[in-house]
Amino acid sequence: MPIPKETLTDVRRAYRLIWGYQRRIMDILNMMADEFDTHEFYCWKTLDRDPPAKRGTNPLKKWAWDLLPLYQASFLYTAVGSDRGSLKAGEWLLEFYVNSDDIDFKGYRAGEPDALKFLSPENSNSMISLVAWKCTRDTKADWFRDIWNYSDWPTSGDVLQIDDYPVRAIKLEFPIEDLDGKPAIKKAVSDFRALLKAKLEIAEPSIA
Numbered sequence: 017m018p019i020p021k022e023t024l025t026d027v028r029r030a031y032r033l034i035w036g037y038q039r040r041i042m043d044i045l046n047m048m049a050d051e052f053d054t055h056e057f058y059c060w061k062t063l064d065r066d067p068p069a070k071r072g073t074n075p076l077k078k079w080a081w082d083l084l085p086l087y088q089a090s091f092l093y094t095a096v097g098s099d100r101g102s103l104k105a106g107e108w109l110l111e112f113y114v115n116s117d118d119i120d121f122k123g124y125r126a127g128e129p130d131a132l133k134f135l136s137p138e139n140s141n142s143m144i145s146l147v148a149w150k151c152t153r154d155t156k157a158d159w160f161r162d163i164w165n166y167s168d169w170p171t172s173g174d175v176l177q178i179d180d181y182p183v184r185a186i187k188l189e190f191p192i193e194d195l196d197g198k199p200a201i202k203k204a205v206s207d208f209r210a211l212l213k214a215k216l217e218i219a220e221p222s223i224a
Contacts, residue, residue: 055093063088103151111147153182
């Protein structure tokens with residue numbers, strides 16, 4: 017099927033918009049991470065699909081979604097110097113979840129979801145969630161493999177007790193359009209800190 021010239025113009029425009037959007041999201045996440053100097057980057061993961069293929073894997077045989085990693089992705093941070101495979105009581109995992117379009121891939125039939133069949137973008141939302149996963153008792157477990165990768169998220173503002181492990185989690189969601197500058201980002205982090213203290217008894221020092 018040929019691709020009309022007008023469509024290719026739109027594609028070039030869209031790529032430039034995506035670059036600008038992803039640059040802004042990366043800046044927001046870096047500003048948020050800087051507010052938690054007790055934690056350091058651990059790992060990241062795309063949601064409901066694979067990350068971009070490694071050099072020796074043919075990406076043309078995979079989903080086109082795999083080449084859009086910031087469409088939905090989580091970034092995980094652990095306490096500085098902690099043992100990520102042997103959790104200590106009081107330690108907690110920090111997560112930033114970017115949901116650029118809150119379409120649930122699981123709601124579509126098997127195979128690669130067709131974006132042309134999604135709901136209108138005016139009827140979906142773009143969110144960043146801050147999530148904390150707190151260990152309440154020393155346990156031999158890996159934050160990524162055992163806890164994060166096999167647990168549901170809590171609903172916003174509610175505490176979730178993780179099955180099989182002494183871990184509790186809480187989440188706070190923010191529309192991306194509301195994170196429109198440093199004061200708004202700091203306010204979001206402050207609101208999240210207040211929730212951590214009230215619901216999980218985590219009191220971290222504030223960062224200027």
